[in-house]
Amino acid sequence: MTGAGSTASIEERFAAALTAQEPDGDGGAQDLPVRLARTAAAVLGTAAAGISLLTDEPLRRLPVGASNAEAAMAEQLQFTAGEGPCLAVHRIGHPTFSDDVDMARRWPGFHDLLRRRTSYTAVASLPLRDRGRGFGALDLYLADDDGLRGLDTFTAVVTGDLVAQHLTLGAMLRPVGSGQAGSxxxxxxxxxxxxxxxxxxxxxxxxxxxxxxxxxxxxxxxxxxxxxxxxxxxxxxxxxxxxxxx
CATH class of the missing domain: 1.10.10 (Arc Repressor Mutant, subunit A)
Structure with missing residues (x-):
């Protein structure tokens, strides 16, 4: 794993990649997490990415966006197994980087499901924070351990911060006159x-x-x-x- 680049240049790349994402639906705020997951995968060169919201209660893990269907399945499998990198990140409060061997050791149930249901063999997970308080995780899925070792950790951390900023801003927006709670x-x-x-x-x-x-x-x-x-x-x-x- 490497570290390079500047915050400003990463922000520019992220903004350009986000602008380039085509919305799946009507182009409104509902597409935001999917577009952010695709943007993160594009900026970091990973096979896929997924975003989830978490609280300390065991039932409160909510996948909100994934860059593709396989990543969406990987996000679901963490809840099915009741273990995995995003849950660990929320508990410890700092990023985790796990290759195939490490996943098998730390989260054997999730590892078994992931290897059977997806092509991913490594994962990096980054905490999403709002004013210092963790509210979710950005999972980066890779198809081989070499991809994990080549991941630019500084860019990954900055990307996670940018995803968190866009999500928190999007959560503040309400359709005018909708009368509905929540984004x-x-x-x-x-x-x-x-x-x-x-x-x-x-x-x-x-x-x-x-x-x-x-x-x-x-x-x-x-x-x-x-x-x-x-x-x-x-x-x-x-x-x-x-x-x-x-």
Whole structure:
């Protein structure tokens, strides 16, 4: 891993890369996290990037944007495994850089899912902060360990700070007269996870479980079915899986 460049030059590259990103939807604020993830991957030369919001509560990890579908799956797999680099970054408050061997040692459940479901073998994770307080993580996915060793750490840290700045600014914006709380990108990203929380409530109503125990039940079923926690949660809420049978 290397360190080079100046903050000003990185900011210019980031701004240019962000401007070049084509929005997926209507070009509004809802596309912001996806555009930021693609921008981070472009600036840093990584295979992909993902952005998630986190709190100290175990259920409150919310993927909000990814540069491609494979990165979106990798972000989901961290929640399914209940472990991974972004959770570690939020806990310790500083970046982590993990190759294949290190991931297998630190997060074996996530490592196994990641290797089976994606082409990524290394990951760098950077904390996202607002006025010194951590609120999320930027995950950078790489297809080989050489890519991790060649990552410019200074550029990566500055890029993480820029992503955080854009997210916090975007969270302050509200459509005029909308009467809706929260930014558009947050509401859109939260919908699948809200379904999972609803499924957890259904399990708690059927079994003598607390929220964390119900989440573990859904995670085990997701691993058994080689799918994601949110997919199992959606199946429970839809009635395709009976909460009483879990």
């Amino acid at each position: 558009p990108w947050f509401r859109g990203a939260a919908a699948p996870r809200l379904v999972t929380w609803q499924a957890i409530g259904m399990l708690m109503a059927r079994h003598p479980l607390d929220a964390d125990e119900a989440l573990q039940v859904i995670r085990r079923r997701a691993v058994d079915l080689d799918t994601t926690t949110d997919a199992v949660g959606a199946a429970v809420v839809a009635g395709d899986v009976d909460a009483a049978d879990l």
